[in-house]
Amino acid sequence: MSPPLLVALVLAVLFVWGVFLWNRLVRSRNDVRNAWSQIDVQLARRHDLVPNLVEVVKGYARHEADLLREVAEARSRAVRLASRGADAAGELGEAETTLGLAISRLLGIAEAYPELKASRNFLALQEELASTENRIAFARQAYNDAVARYMTLRESFPDRLLAGGFEPYPYFTMKDEAARRTPDVTLDDLAGRSAV
């Protein structure tokens, strides 16, 4: 095999390899974006459910005006931040934590209002909210997994030679590990896990 042919062959192999690496990075970044949009969808779902919850609770528990206002404010702040996309992931995490705690407290006061607790609407909303909390947690878990894969790929050799145009993405954290340990009534406590 003549030397020029050999050089051409090596270049061709390198090119194909480069294309493979590039596409792998693109795929990984798309996974991150898709995972983020899923969080978005579920946060929006939570935001949509909150006014319903406030309405239902209002009907039975008029004395909780302060708490109801607090929930509404937490919601509007979260809605505002959510519209800013993945850049505001850090702030949004905090706002969502606040909202989550407010929702938990609102669900918690049902204990004091037996009629509210027995209301069919309230029970249905409770399952929906519990599921939404789970979905947010699972979506966040999937997003963080995707970010971890993407960042590892982006920073490791040889992909990092090509990764110039691939921006880093932040992890999505909610400070609820700590919040969960506070004496506040949370969804978990409310649930009274049906089996041991």
Place this chain on the structure above:
Amino acid sequence: MWEQIRSNRTRSFLVVTGMAVLLGVVGAALGLLFGGEGGTWIGVAAALAVWLALWATSVSRGDDLMLRIAGAQEVSRSDFPMLHNVVEEMAIAAALPVKPRVFVIEDDAPNAFATGLRPDKAAVTVTTGLLRRLDRDELQGVVAHEIGHVRNRDVALMVTAGVMLGSVALLAAVGRRALWWGGGRVRSRSGGDGAPQAAAVALALLVVVLAPIFAQLLYFALSRRREYLADACGAAYTRYPEGLARALEKISGVRVPARSVDPVTAPMYIVPPLPPGAMAARGARRPAWFSTHPPVEERVRILRSMAGAGIADYAAAFERVRGRRLVRHAEAPGPGLPAHASAVAPAAAPPGAPGPAERARAASDALLRARGYRLVQCPACGAVNKLPPPLAGTVVHCLRCGERLPGGHGGPGSETGCEDCSTPPRHSV
């Protein structure tokens, strides 16, 4: 985290290749028997053609037929809100492109399976017996296991391998019969010296007897491995291995035979369904080598001994319990995931969640509605009357108090069941 899955994909590919080689060997043996030396390659080609034809039919017949054979019925979100929610949650955790469709089988044997050759065409099916017995955490574990099958593309894999097993069995049966009935003729046609011919026939005989057994062993080994992997995914998606472990214990503790078992879907069930008519307390068990599923106790033990909730944690627990590796040594398990990673509340069941009795009633009501029954509450006594479709347009009186029911329904009501009567009539077919 997914490197383990990828390494297993390679291994599964090798197993399927092994089965393909067996298929080719059987084809070659048949070709040798019928056509002499020159027939071997024709035999191999014919065997692959048989496999391809069978594979094409089983792929094109689609998953809908599989679901229909199992008697599964698609259910709406309004009838089964919690089941739909759990499936959606797990689809999110597994980052599936779309939420799988949800089906229910009216069967008291608790079980579940997944179908769908592609992740975007998947369906999750559970029995009413499962819904009745499991709480939300356990249901979530089961659904996560099924979504794991979907995510790992096990349905396509097991259909491919299953068809291969069927082709090997079919061709080997043809060969055995040919040797039995036409052994002399086959030999004389090839003519020539007796000793090499006799050796060839003996070899072919050996192949057609042993190949189906080997193919079956490979198939079962493949199936068991995919079960372990689906368990690993179930733990990783929920971040709560205990839920799946408890569900497996509950399911295997109930010895109710299934109403029907389809061998094609059998490997997809979370535990192997007991065939209809099986003795309720069958002591004898299949040897582990000839089973599509690993023993439940072992699966539970692995899940319970997980240090975290990631795939790597499962691989480590697998090694501790079984003394073997789930993945090759090269793939050193990465950092594990903490169980209950951060906020994943282990699927809180809302307070006042329905107990088993209410869940069973809700499930059967929803299935009746899906069949066209109308559930009418009596305005006088509050009893819920279940009106079958043929009663539409007639005058019906409440079975308990005799009050005329609203909605222009009526009649003798002998077929309608009253919720509060001591013996509600059964509407199931």
